Amino acid sequence: MTDYSRNKEVFAASRLSIAPMMDWTDRHCRHLHRLLSRRVLLYTEMVTAPALVRGGALHLLEHGPGEHPVALQLGGSDPVELAQAARLGAEAGYDEINLNVGCPSDRVQSGTFGAVLMKSPARVAQCCAAMRAAVDVPVTVKCRIGVDDQTPHEVLPHFIQEVVAAGVTRLTIHARMAWLEGLSPKENRDIPPLDYALVHEMKARFPALHLSVNGGIDSLEAVQSHLSAGMDGVMVGRAAYHSPAQILCAADRLIFGETTPDSTPEGAARAMMDYAELHLVAGGRLNQITRHMLGLFAGRPGARAWRRMLSEGAHLPGAGPELIEAALGLVEDVQAA
CATH class of the missing domain: 1.20.120.1460 (Four Helix Bundle (Hemerythrin (Met), subunit A))
Known part of the structure; x- marks a missing residue:
């Protein structure tokens, strides 16, 4: 049976979330972030579905009870395997299961998942539908605005339509293209230009979809600006890692309306x-x-x-x-x- 109160909590928390970041957002990082904010939504590093299902690496699902609300990000492209991995994540207690359709690393591409899946929206929809059928927690997607020589204004609306048709109601969009050849993962975080306007346009085009924007957001003032402009949520990445207090200490008050004192x-x-x-x-x-x-x-x-x-x-x-x-x-x- 779906726990609607739990789903409501995680949707509310997604007003501000901390991005899943490989080699960064492990359980120790999440513990620190939770000490600074009681309300923000936290994410794991990406965990591949094959590692859980075929490799039995269930230790990758370890997290502390104090981390909630916390989401598990999965990488994969096989609907059956992702459904099994999602079930393992839900059984481990995660509040949300997120599918990575944005990572541009060579290792991810060789596994046919991550940003390369932007080229296969129907496959992503199949994966999401299978995951949703397997768990009673929200299934969400994190994607780019496009990859390589795609035209974002054409491919992104079609991609969104496909995942919405599969039952996804919350999506986070990194407002940059991903270049799968010619740029390193690090360069893909900086060199492709940000297109916040396109992400905001998608919110206007899909008003019922809960949309969060990600990419280059480095202050609470910027978070508030995107929210004021109509976005449902904002995801902060490196700034929350390199300057966690600047992003998180006042977040509960400024973003969530709490009246308790800021953390320090x-x-x-x-x-x-x-x-x-x-x-x-x-x-x-x-x-x-x-x-x-x-x-x-x-x-x-x-x-x-x-x-x-x-x-x-x-x-x-x-x-x-x-x-x-x-x-x-x-x-x-x-x-x-």
């Missing part, structure tokens, strides 16, 4: 000490956590000292939560000076 990077840093202690007891390493914390004080006095101490010390044998405490002390000393 100092509070998050102290909470991460306890989290780090548990991780170390379980056999983990401190730098697996602190690498996500380097930008916590970005733009504030003491940020350089904070980053240097964590970067130089977290990988050393015996490094523990006291390193975070010492780095925080440096920040507080600079701010008090």
